[in-house]
Amino acid sequence: MTTAGGIVGEFFDLKRETDADLLAMQCGDFYEFFDDDAETVANELDLKVSQKSSHGSSYAMAGVPVDDLTPYLTALVERGYRVAVADQYETENGHAREITRVVTPGTLIETGDADAQYLGAVVYDDDEFGVAFADVTTGQFHVTECVDESATDELLTELYRFDPVELLPGPTLRNKDELLGTLRERTSATLTLHATDAFAPGRARHQVREQFGDETLESVGVAESDLAVQAAGAVLSYVDESGAGVLASMTRLQSHGSTDHVELDATTQRNLELTETMQGDRSGSLLDTIDHTVTSAGRRLLAEWLRRPRQSRGELLHRQSAVAALTEAVMARERIQEELDGSYDLERLASRAASGSANARDLRAAAETLSVLPALVHIVEETDRLAESELATALDRPDQPAADTLATKLDEAIVDDPPGTISQGGLIRTGYDDELDEIVEQHEEALTWIETLADREKQKHNITHLSVDRNKTDGYYIQVGNSEADQVPDAYEQIKSLKNSERFTIPELEEHERDILRLEEQRHDLERDIFEDLRAQVARAAETLQAVGRALAKIDVFVSLATHAVRNDWTRPELHDDNRLDIESGRHPVVEQTTEFVPNDLRLDDDRRFLVVTGPNMSGKSTYMRQAALITLLAQVGSFVPARQAAIGLVDGIYTRVGALDELAQGRSTFMVEMQELSNILHSATEDSLVILDEVGRGTATYDGISIAWAATEYLHNMVRAKTLFATHYHELTSLSEHLGHVENVHVAVDGEPRSSSTGAPHESDGDVTFLRTVRDGPTDRSYGVHVADLAGVPEPVVDRSREVLERLREEKAIEAKGGDTDSVQTVFDLGSGQFKTESSTDQSVSKESDDIISDNNEETAPRAETRSNVEQDVLDAVLDLDVTQTPPVEVIQQVQQWQNELEQS
Numbered sequence: 071m072t073t074a075g076g077i078v079g080e081f082f083d084l085k086r087e088t089d090a091d092l093l094a095m096q097c098g099d100f101y102e103f104f105d106d107d108a109e110t111v112a113n114e115l116d117l118k119v120s121q122k123s124s125h126g127s128s129y130a131m132a133g134v135p136v137d138d139l140t141p142y143l144t145a146l147v148e149r150g151y152r153v154a155v156a157d158q159y160e161t162e163n164g165h166a167r168e169i170t171r172v173v174t175p176g177t178l179i180e181t182g183d184a185d186a187q188y189l190g191a192v193v194y195d196d197d198e199f200g201v202a203f204a205d206v207t208t209g210q211f212h213v214t215e216c217v218d219e220s221a222t223d224e225l226l227t228e229l230y231r232f233d234p235v236e237l238l239p240g241p242t243l244r245n246k247d248e249l250l251g252t253l254r255e256r257t258s259a260t261l262t263l264h265a266t267d268a269f270a271p272g273r274a275r276h277q278v279r280e281q282f283g284d285e286t287l288e289s290v291g292v293a294e295s296d297l298a299v300q301a302a303g304a305v306l307s308y309v310d311e312s313g314a315g316v317l318a319s320m321t322r323l324q325s326h327g328s329t330d331h332v333e334l335d336a337t338t339q340r341n342l343e344l345t346e347t348m349q350g351d352r353s354g355s356l357l358d359t360i361d362h363t364v365t366s367a368g369r370r371l372l373a374e375w376l377r378r379p380r381q382s383r384g385e386l387l388h389r390q391s392a393v394a395a396l397t398e399a400v401m402a403r404e405r406i407q408e409e410l411d412g413s414y415d416l417e418r419l420a421s422r423a424a425s426g427s428a429n430a431r432d433l434r435a436a437a438e439t440l441s442v443l444p445a446l447v448h449i450v451e452e453t454d455r456l457a458e459s460e461l462a463t464a465l466d467r468p469d470q471p472a473a474d475t476l477a478t479k480l481d482e483a484i485v486d487d488p489p490g491t492i493s494q495g496g497l498i499r500t501g502y503d504d505e506l507d508e509i510v511e512q513h514e515e516a517l518t519w520i521e522t523l524a525d526r527e528k529q530k531h532n533i534t535h536l537s538v539d540r541n542k543t544d545g546y547y548i549q550v551g552n553s554e555a556d557q558v559p560d561a562y563e564q565i566k567s568l569k570n571s572e573r574f575t576i577p578e579l580e581e582h583e584r585d586i587l588r589l590e591e592q593r594h595d596l597e598r599d600i601f602e603d604l605r606a607q608v609a610r611a612a613e614t615l616q617a618v619g620r621a622l623a624k625i626d627v628f629v630s631l632a633t634h635a636v637r638n639d640w641t642r643p644e645l646h647d648d649n650r651l652d653i654e655s656g657r658h659p660v661v662e663q664t665t666e667f668v669p670n671d672l673r674l675d676d677d678r679r680f681l682v683v684t685g686p687n688m689s690g691k692s693t694y695m696r697q698a699a700l701i702t703l704l705a706q707v708g709s710f711v712p713a714r715q716a717a718i719g720l721v722d723g724i725y726t727r728v729g730a731l732d733e734l735a736q737g738r739s740t741f742m743v744e745m746q747e748l749s750n751i752l753h754s755a756t757e758d759s760l761v762i763l764d765e766v767g768r769g770t771a772t773y774d775g776i777s778i779a780w781a782a783t784e785y786l787h788n789m790v791r792a793k794t795l796f797a798t799h800y801h802e803l804t805s806l807s808e809h810l811g812h813v814e815n816v817h818v819a820v821d822g823e824p825r826s827s828s829t830g831a832p833h834e835s836d837g838d839v840t841f842l843r844t845v846r847d848g849p850t851d852r853s854y855g856v857h858v859a860d861l862a863g864v865p866e867p868v869v870d871r872s873r874e875v876l877e878r879l880r881e882e883k884a885i886e887a888k889g890g891d892t893d894s895v896q897t898v899f900d901l902g903s904g905q906f907k908t909e910s911s912t913d914q915s916v917s918k919e920s921d922d923i924i925s926d927n928n929e930e931t932a933p934r935a936e937t938r939s940n941v942e943q944d945v946l947d948a949v950l951d952l953d954v955t956q957t958p959p960v961e962v963i964q965q966v967q968q969w970q971n972e973l974e975q976s
């Protein structure tokens with residue numbers, strides 16, 4: 071506890087009132103940070119630290135000018151700090167200070183980032199969760215509950231979808247260390263412990279009713295859910311207490327039940343690289359590829375649509391109608407985009423107006439953007455095709471008269487190019503307010519009187535070197551050169567003597583000066599009042615602004631989807647309520663951008679529900695399966711899809727399990743993660759889902775892997791009955807089609823097979839291996855890792871021998887290794903352990919009696935060939951040791967490169 075007094079003492083007192091990480095305290099024209107806060111801020115923002123003495127001690131101090139606080143605040147909050155701001159205000163005895171707001175990652179209004187910025191609360195009870203998310207920058211407010219068997223997975227999915235920047239865990243969650251750990255791991259949100267009583271059910275319910283009205287909870291279907299209401303109440307109370315003043319912009323409570331949206335678990339959203347790649351880059355994601363929006367609200371909405379595809383056929387047909395109409399109306403599309411380009415983010419403006427941070431430029435921009443609405447209505451109305459589509463409905467939704475009235479009002483009130491700060495004055499147009507006009511007129515008259523005073527006085531008194539000017543210390547004055555100073559009339563009162571001139575004043579000048587000062591103050595006060603009144607009107611119109619903002623964003627997304635469809639020759643998919651997935655000449659939406667893509671067909675239906683996809687490494691299995699998932703997803707966003715034709719049975723969820731590269735990087739057990747993901751799929755998928763499994767079971771020993779994959783296939787086929795694509799290197803699985811009625815095999819073709827004339831696909835030749843990238847019925851009969859080894863340029867004897875080894879393995883489930891130029895046995899491959907074992911090894915786990923092992927003869931290990939160098943022998947040994955069924959292709963390639971180097975250097 072400090073004993074500092076004075077300003078520093080006050081700082082410490084205020085600091086004790088808040089649990090924020092940092093305190094910015096206004097001291098005149100600066101906001102100052104003291105002591106440890108000063109050091110932190112200086113380090114983070116590269117500010118200079120000075121020392122402040124107080125009661126015999128010295129404290130670090132760092133400050134920022136009052137007008138510059140916002141960017142510094144934003145930078146601190148974006149780095150995860152919660153910053154309290156104490157403002158100074160005048161009192162009768164001088165001034166005082168109090169904390170007026172606490173800015174935190176989830177309550178930052180002045181963000182420079184166009185992405186959504188969610189504040190979330192999670193309430194836990196008995197393995198169920200209530201979740202609420204609010205974006206204070208746009209007023210979006212969502213609430214839901216996760217109560218199913220896999221509630222934790224549902225919660226993680228919600229967190230992934232909303233990607234909150236700040237999270238308020240409820241009281242009962244705070245001692246659940248494991249859950250909290252998961253939250254920390256799965257989100258980058260700052261975790262904030264908000265007051266426990268804010269989560270109390272009664273108080274929370276009251277707060278939600280106050281905010282959204284009495285009936286809202288019922289109408290969005292969460293009235294019965296205490297947990298959801300608690301979460302929503304806590305978010306509202308936190309926003310309220312932050313002092314951001316944006317509650318007024320939160321006008322609409324939205325809730326989503328699981329039947330509205332396609333279930334996309336967190337893993338799937340990541341695997342499908344919807345908004346960022348597995349490596350965390352935006353570039354290369356689906357969003358980045360298909361995004362042609364021209365507004366930040368449009369981009370936000372497109373991202374939201376991708377993360378939350380819809381199940382409702384009706385809604386999707388509406389969206390399709392808009393996209394389809396726009397694909398045909400080229401001119402209109404371009405005109406709409408021109409209108410939208412540069413338009414202002416109205417959803418964000420509503421929040422800025424409510425919080426009192428919007429300036430005159432914001433309101434001007436809002437007026438201009440509001441007037442985009444009638445312009446778009448006009449374009450849509452005069453284009454028949456568009457007028458019949460969802461575009462017209464979307465534009466019809468906002469309260470147009472209210473929007474027009476507000477736009478007109480703002481346009482009438484605010485000058486064309488207003489200054490960036492309110493204090494500068496000159497914001498309001500002449501003709502808007504009589505009283506202001508009067509003051510302005512008087513002010514200007516007084517100024518004109520002063521401007522013309524010099525000429526009048528020169529003439530009157532016949533003085534040449536006379537001027538009238540103004541400065542801070544002397545106010546207005548008349549200045550006369552020394553040579554003529556004695557000619558001034560008696561009425562001139564001298565106020566200052568300079569080297570070459572004298573300064574005077576006269577009673578009329580003083581009087582006008584007083585008038586000017588008074589009028590300036592009046593003008594300033596009145597302009598501010600008018601402006602604040604306008605801003606309050608805008609805040610009250612938050613709902614209208616948000617509705618217009620959403621309509622414009624929607625149009626932007628429709629235009630973007632249409633633009634992409636036209637540029638890339640996408641087709642409008644047929645949407646069905648059954649289980650079909652029939653894609654003719656489908657492509658992967660992202661890969662087709664950078665590769666000459668070989669289109670592929672895919673057919674799934676009730677009889678053919680489960681496809682086992684085989685094919686060599688690198689042949690395109692993963693791409694084929696992701697393509698199926700992405701085409702389905704795009705169709706359920708309302709978009710066209712990359713295919714010649716597509717008929718899609720709508721799904722209730724898309725589940726994927728693919729290689730977990732990122733988990734590897736985090737050092738978690740891949741196999742564990744793989745099994746957790748598989749378990750989630752087996753629990754959550756339904757008959758109406760689409761399941762993509764890539765190499766399940768690969769993270770463990772061969773036999774275990776096959777067994778797991780086998781059992782999962784049976785379960786999905788018999789119990790879940792979901793549409794499934796399963797890529798595997800386990801050829802054993804291809805025989806499942808003989809036992810299970812709805813399982814079929816397809817494979818990605820490689821050179822040497824008779825080519826299907828129907829696809830006529832071009833093929834890409836990579837040395838001796840030719841990947842046709844064409845998917846055909848039936849299992850593959852080709853080997854895999856060896857092709858890649860060949861492709862990578864491994865010496866021919868090595869590749870040939872690898873083929874031999876592989877064939878023997880296939881046929882006999884065991885293989886002998888050749889030693890030198892004799893045929894003697896050196897090594898045996900044990901399919902049970904998935905390992906090569908030398909016969910001479912003392913490891914008794916490889917029993918010669920084992921059924922799985924067939925060895926050609928029992929001779930002792932042969933000596934190495936005299937003619938072969940040690941390096942060659944080592945490489946050969948290593949090749950034999952490499953388990954191609956268990957080594958990722960990339961590692962095979964790296965390994966092969968290393969062998970090449972070793973051989974070249976030997």
Ligand SMILES: Nc1ncnc2c1ncn2[C@@H]1O[C@H](COP(=O)(O)OP(=O)(O)OP(=O)(O)O)[C@@H](O)[C@H]1O
Pocket residue numbers: 661665666667668669670685686687688689690691692693694843844959
């Ligand atoms: N139809 C296609 N047309 C053109 N290129 C393709 C096609 N399908 C896949 N590719 C390209 O081929 C490469 C390998 O694809 P992919 O990763 O899907 O193969 P894979 O069979 O799943 O491989 P692995 O078994 O090694 O995981 C990728 O670079 C991909 O972009």
